[in-house]
Each structure stands twice: as structure tokens, then as C-alpha cells.
Amino acid sequence: MRVAGIGLRARATLATIEALVARASAGAALDALATAEDKVRIAALGALSARTGLPLLGIAADAIAAADAALSPRAPARYGGRSLAEAAALVAAGPGGRIVVPRIVSPDGTAAVAIAEGPGR
Secondary structure, three states, X not given: OEEEEEEEOOOOOHHHHHHHHHHXXXXXXXXXXXXXXXXXXXXXXXXXXXXXXXXXXXXXXXHHHHOOOOEOOOOOHHHOOEOHHHHHHHHHHOOOOEEEEEXXXXXXOOEEEEEEEOOOO
């Protein structure tokens, strides 16, 4: 399973997130999008899921905090200071998942995307 993990602020636009996902995936097929449960209702994510036909997986904050993801100075304490993009991708990719594209951040700082591969959860 190849998953794009997405960290974002509520003001992130569909265009910003879509461009990051395209850049991170480099044209390779994805099986799902993943983010924190408390972010799945952000309109731009729903629009991206609908546009791509990829399921949007919500990952619990405690699973994000426990993931073996890079630390991020912008990550809230509820995520254990972990990169939301990397942690969400890793958790969704399942046991033994690995980051294949480390997080990239949009120029405006409103979104980040990382890609992980694994057997699925």
C-alpha cells in the first residue's frame, strides 16, 4: 500500500495540497490519503479525495504521537511533536511501513506531504 500522509492548516487550499501530492508521488500510483482524525473534515482534503478517488483515512492522534516519524517544530503537542504527514503515512501504511518520500512542505507553510509504503493496516 502506498499512502500520501498530509499535514495541513485549515487554510490550506486544494491547489496547494494537490501540487504537493503530485510532487511527492512523482506520478506513481497511490492507494490512499491519510491525515489526523481531527483534520479529515477540512474541505480541501475532502475535495482532493473526491477528485482523485482515493480514500481519506483519519488516524488517531495517539497513533500519530507513537509513530516513528520525524520530529517537527510545527507539530502540536497532541501529535507528540511528530510530523503529521510522515506519521499519518506510516500508520496508514501498516506494520513495517517505511517512508519512501520524506515530508515536503508547501512554500506558504500551510501543508506538508510524505509518502510511505507498507502492507496496509
